Every structure is written in structure tokens, then in C-alpha cells.
Amino acid sequence: MFRLLSMLSTILAFLTLIILTAGQNCESPQFKVTTYSTQDARLTTESAAQLEFTVKCKNGKQPSNLYADINGQIIPCAQSVSSPGKYYISGSAATPKQLARGRISVKLYDDDSYSALRKARADDAVKAVKPFGEVELICSGASYGPWLPSEFFAVIVFGAIWWIAYRERSKILV
Amino acid sequence: MFSKTALILLAFISVAYSQTDDEESFLFVTKQTVNRFIVQGKELTIKYGLYNSGPTTVFNVNLNDVHSYPSKYYELLVGTLNPKWERINAGTNLTHVVVLKPKESGISNSSHAIVTYQKSEKNTEVQRTYSSEIGDVYIMTGREYDRRFSSHVIDWILFTAMASPCIVFPFFLWFNSKRKYELLASKDKTTKKAQ
Numbered sequence: 001m002f003r004l005l006s007m008l009s010t011i012l013a014f015l016t017l018i019i020l021t022a023g024q025n026c027e028s029p030q031f032k033v034t035t036y037s038t039q040d041a042r043l044t045t046e047s048a049a050q051l052e053f054t055v056k057c058k059n060g061k062q063p064s065n066l067y068a069d070i071n072g073q074i075i076p077c078a079q080s081v082s083s084p085g086k087y088y089i090s091g092s093a094a095t096p097k098q099l100a101r102g103r104i105s106v107k108l109y110d111d112d113s114y115s116a117l118r119k120a121r122a123d124d125a126v127k128a129v130k131p132f133g134e135v136e137l138i139c140s141g142a143s144y145g146p147w148l149p150s151e152f153f154a155v156i157v158f159g160a161i162w163w164i165a166y167r168e169r170s171k172i173l174v
Numbered sequence: 175m176f177s178k179t180a181l182i183l184l185a186f187i188s189v190a191y192s193q194t195d196d197e198e199s200f201l202f203v204t205k206q207t208v209n210r211f212i213v214q215g216k217e218l219t220i221k222y223g224l225y226n227s228g229p230t231t232v233f234n235v236n237l238n239d240v241h242s243y244p245s246k247y248y249e250l251l252v253g254t255l256n257p258k259w260e261r262i263n264a265g266t267n268l269t270h271v272v273v274l275k276p277k278e279s280g281i282s283n284s285s286h287a288i289v290t291y292q293k294s295e296k297n298t299e300v301q302r303t304y305s306s307e308i309g310d311v312y313i314m315t316g317r318e319y320d321r322r323f324s325s326h327v328i329d330w331i332l333f334t335a336m337a338s339p340c341i342v343f344p345f346f347l348w349f350n351s352k353r354k355y356e357l358l359a360s361k362d363k364t365t366k367k368a369q
Binding site for chain 2: 036038039040042043044045046048049050052064073075076077078079080081082083086088091092145146149150151153154157161165168
């Protein structure tokens with residue numbers, strides 16, 4: 001009788017633990033993302049990019065910590081003090097080629113998946129860890145200014161006018 | 175020679191002691207701008223780099239730089255001037271990017287950002303450190319920047335408009351006289367042929 005009771009209590013404790021942890025996790029998160037990347041490459045020496053996103057969970061909970069996988073390195077996401085619920089991922093690239101026009105996919109991990117990732121040693125195990133979510137960084141590409149400067153066109157136009165005039169003049173003066 | 179060896183020995187001892195003195199980490203924060211020029215009305219990108227030197231994790235990192243960029247003089251476009259991180263592991267290098275837009279031109283000074291963190295999860299004693307500062311910067315007006323870097327298309331159009339009387343007026347004179355003489359020449363030819 002006593003043994004049955006203790007077994008039941010351990011099972012109950014185990015179940016409550018599962019329920020508690022399940023309740024803390026964020027189920028099927030939805031991300032709302034705004035991205036920014038440097039637009040004027042003549043004004044800056046390095047290109048910078050930033051992802052700002054908010055997470056909406058089905059059960060209304062907010063993940064306490066999020067980590068992002070950038071170029072193989074896992075870094076924690078910054079959170080805003082003044083407006084909670086906003087997460088930021090920033091990075092800068094010395095060469096504009098690394099932030100070329102296109103989309104870069106960034107994997108996100110929360111506390112649980114991050115600890116699973118840290119425990120995984122082999123490459124396969126690392127890939128097998130399911131990320132919390134994935135967001136996309138949309139780079140518009142930095143511009144270096146117009147392809148041909150306006151002076152080029154001015155030279156062409158005025159050069160053509162001069163050439164026509166010279167041709168007619170040499171016809172007369174001959 | 176004896177003093178030299180003594181000095182070297184002393185240096186070794188001091189280095190060894192300073193390394194094993196505290197097992198705590200220290201957070202280095204750098205603040206720099208990636209802009210070549212700072213222009214009024216154009217984006218100013220500030221990059222904060224946080225580096226956790228040392229063997230342990232730091233917790234509850236809070237960076238506050240709101241006082242350097244009051245909203246009266248700077249408009250915040252991207253990012254936040256007050257980010258926080260729950261934990262930064264040992265040896266990690268973090269960047270945080272903020273994009274501002276200066277509203278006024280002239281010389282402006284931005285001071286250090288204040289960073290507070292806890293060295294351990296249980297010890298709530300807050301360690302405060304300061305970032306590097308950018309110092310005095312010159313914010314040039316939009317017109318100065320445009321003079322050097324804009325595409326000048328409007329300037330060229332205006333120039334063409336102003337130069338066109340000098341070109342079009344003689345062109346018409348020449349064109350009219352050419353047409354008159356060609357007409358005369360063709361009339362002469364037809365009269366000569368007729369003769």
C-alpha cells in the first residue's frame with residue numbers, strides 16, 4: 001500500500017513536471033520581422049544589417065532567451081528594455097559582398113534547443129537539433145551610386161554637338 | 175645582469191598572479207561609427223561591440239546609450255539604444271547596430287555608453303563599465319555632401335538650359351543661311367539646266 005502510494009506520487013510529480021515545462025515552452029511561434037541593411041556604400045566603410053522581430057506564441061508565453069545562428073556562430077539576441085517582446089540580431093560585414101543582395105536565412109534557438117545544440121558534438125547531431133524558428137534577413141544591397149555619372153552623359157552630348165558643328169564648319173571653310 | 179633577471183622574474187610573477195587572481199570575466203565594450211562621413215539627414219550607423227574576456231559567463235548585460243543621442247538632435251531609425259542580453263558566454267563577441275539620423279549639423283560630441291552586468295547569476299552585485307567613445311564629430315550639412323557625391327543630374331540640366339541660347343542662336347543663323355543658299359543653288363542649277 002505504502003509502496004503503491006510512493007509510486008503514484010512519483011508518477012504524479014513526473015507528470016506535473018512535464019506539464020509545467022510544456023506550458024513554459026513556446027508553441028508554434030510566429031515571427032514578425034523588419035530587416036535593415038546598409039543602403040549607401042559610399043557613406044559607410046562597412047555594411048551593417050539588423051533584424052528586428054517580435055515573437056507571438058500560441059500559448060501567449062514569451063521565450064526568455066533566443067539565440068541566433070549567424071555564420072555558424074551562435075550568439076544571443078538582444079532584447080529591448082523599453083519595449084519588451086522585441087528581439088534584435090545585428091551584424092556587420094567588412095566587405096559588402098557578404099551582405100550582397102538577397103536573402104539570408106537565420107536559425108533561432110530558444111533555451112531548450114540551445115542546450116541540446118551545445119550537448120551535440122558530432123555534425124549530424126548538430127544538424128538534427130530542431131531550431132525554434134527561422135527568420136530571413138532581406139538584404140537590399142548597398143549602392144555605390146549611379147553606374148555612369150551624369151558628367152559622362154554631359155560630355156557625350158556636348159561632344160556630339162561640337163563634332164557636328166566642326167564638320168559643318170570645315171565644309172564651309174574648305 | 176642580476177637586476178635584469180630580477181626584473182624578468184618580477185614580471186613573470188606579477189603576470190601569473192594577475193591571471194590567477196580572479197576567475198571573473200570582464201566585458202569590453204567598443205563603440206564606433208562605420209560612417210565615412212556624418213551627414214545631416216542621412217543615416218548614421220553606430221556599432222557597439224561587446225567582448226567577454228575571461229573564463230566565465232556574464233549575466234544580465236544592459237547597455238544604455240540613450241543619453242548620448244537625445245531625440246531632439248537624433249532620430250532613431252533602426253535598433254534600440256537600450257538593449258539587454260540575459261547572458262553572454264565566455265569568449266563571445268557580440269555586435270549591436272543602431273542607425274540614427276542627425277537632425278542638425280555642426281560639431282557634436284557623443285559620450286560613452288554605460289554598460290552594467292552581473293558577474294554571476296546569484297550575486298546581484300552590478301558591475302558598471304563604460305564603452306569607448308567616438309568623441310567630437312563633424313556633422314556636415316546635406317548640401318556639402320551633395321556637392322561632392324550626388325549625381326548632379328539637375329545641375330547638368332540647368333547648365334544645358336543656360337548654355338542652350340549660346341548654341342541654339344548661332345545654329346539657327348547658320349541653318350537659315352544654309353537653307354537659303356541651298357535653295358539659291360538649286361534654283362541656279364535648274365535655271366542653268368534650262369539654259
